[in-house]
Amino acid sequence: MLNQCIIKSQKIVNSMRLLKSILLAVLLVSFSSCDENDEGPKGTTWQLVWSDEFNPDPALGPVAPDESKWTYDIGPFNANNELQNYTNNPENVIVEDGLLKITALENFSSARVKTQGLFSQTYGRFEARLKTPYGPGIWPAFWLLGDSVDTVGWPECGEIDIMEIKGQEPNITYGSIHGPSSANPQEDAPVSKTFALINDRFDADFHIFAIEWGVDYIDFYIDETLYQRITPGDVEEWVFNEPFFIILNVAIGGDFVGFPTSNTPFPQTMEVDYIRVYKELN
């Protein structure tokens, strides 16, 4: 009897869960159908699973990023010869006016926020609507890193750069992946492609930067435009079948972008309207 009872209540819970998920599904579907339904080239329909719209209660005024979603890298970043010192100070990272703002200052302080330990996902659509900073040596990025970075290290963990921009070329974005070379797992074997706006710049208005990622492909999008597809055939080793977490940062200087000059206008702010992550709806 006791057993039965437990089973029964379990059933009730299950059916409640089912009801909940049906309701949720209905909500999501209707949401999708007006705005978020993306019938990609692969005919995929996406279901929103995680997002930050950066719209806290306006009565609070400017606030720090939601700590249930974001954590920080703090201090100097000892790679790529970058110059910035990352902080979580409000002058470097703040949520206000419905935007996440990451600001690089003339004293080379900046910010790098990430979802490591809070959210990661294998496959799906990762997108951000954002406006980039500009100026020589300014290096904004919206990117993903494999959860295994702490165990296997880089580049074996894999890296997906959804947006990287050199501030001296504000109309060109880079979509890249980094993974190990087959000869040496310590050696980076990247694949990368640029996309340039004609008669416009990524710092002049908001644009949507996205990837759609499946078992055997990563598609790179700017707004509605698919500009790159990377498949296992393009790389020496495909390490993109594990959960990845999200990073947003504004670096100053470094091997990729070159160094800031006396002509670099400061401060420089990356404004993020939202980050959304979807799963494929089966």
Add this chain to the structure above:
Amino acid sequence: MKNIKNSYTKTICLLAMVFITALSCERDISDDAVPATFAPTAEVFIDGFSGGMQFQAFGDIYNFNVDNDVVYKGLASMRFAVPAEGETGSFAGGNFFTGGANPDGTTFYAGGRDLSEFDALTFWAKSSMPAEIDEVGFGLNPDQGSVFRVSLKNVAVNSNWKKYYIPIPDASKLTGEQGLFYYFEGPEQGLGYTFWIDELQFEKLGTFAHAQPLILNGNDETTTGFNTVEIPLTGVGASFNLPNGINQTIELTPAYFTFSSSDEAVATVNDLGIATVNSEGTAIITASLGEFEAQGSLTIESAGAFLFAPTPTQDEADVISLFSNNYTNVSGYTSNLFWEPYQTTLSADFNIAGDDIINYIEFNFVGNQLTDGLLDASGEDTFHFDVFIPGDVAGAQLRVALRDFGDDGAEGGGDDGEIAMIISSFTAGEWNSFDMPLGATGRSNLGFIVWENLNSTLTNLYIDNIYFY
């Protein structure tokens, strides 16, 4: 077959409808006077002069040549030879333009270019030694006036080819420009050198951003106005972020801006950026450059009817008058000698009800010529002038100096003298009259009057009734 025929018919019908609509539009437009349009030609100098372009040298004609050896791209570049100090012409300068008059005075081509679809004049440049070119720009129009002049100042060049951008502040205003490129450059620390320009053309880049226009140097300023007085809006500027992420400051004429007045009954502003005071009251003048609002404003506090300077009381027979409507003036008085390169002072002189007023704006210093040749004031013992300062008088410091050239009758030569006074107290909202005693200093060969702002707040002043007695 039938289906195909049907679809043809449909297409034809549709086409016909489109044409009818288009035609009826055309007819509507042609009812109004349609202005003549100019060609939107982009090239200025790629491998030679573009069609219809002329060159006029300022100074030595040979400072410009077409160079077939040193090129950035293609077959030819423009070579500019800047003379050393003391060499012929002592500076290099010139203007490239379409249209204008032939040397015999007959207009050969009243042409212009429609630049409204472009957003920059771009070129590649290098030089024989590191230098800063004083000024490069466009919009010097021989026939139409230089209403839409734009330039870059102190352009750094060196021995590497580099691309330069002159953003067009608001291209929609440029539907018939003659002046396509001009330059001014003097010796570099006394030395002559050569610079080259290639691939000079108008472009539609679409990759300028973050325009930051200014009027009144970005400040909110206040000035006093009187009915019918014209007040030029000054301190205009703009910067644009270039396609390489760097901010470029440009010099531009006020005509690029669209001005507006908070109270048009008090003051209005014309297309050239000159405000006219209409009645007593307060009006705030603001501006925009294309879609971008300019930082800075001018509040005009109009006192209504003009306050005239006190009428001079000296007997005409005892007076040598330079500038007064109450006396007969000597001939040849000149109120602004435009001493380059450090003078910023501009003249905005005006006349109200028959009374001429000198108005210096953006005042740092200015020289006057007293008369044709030199003035002998040895028979007089006092120098008189009236000053009105529109706006704030706090901190204003004015130095007034009479320069005597001495017995050699020429500036310099070790025998020049000066009679000067410094005024640091003015009353706001009134004319201030000054009578400067001339003492025993020689004044039989007066060459200049120098008015000078001693690093003070005094940037705008009226002067009237300048005479000796």
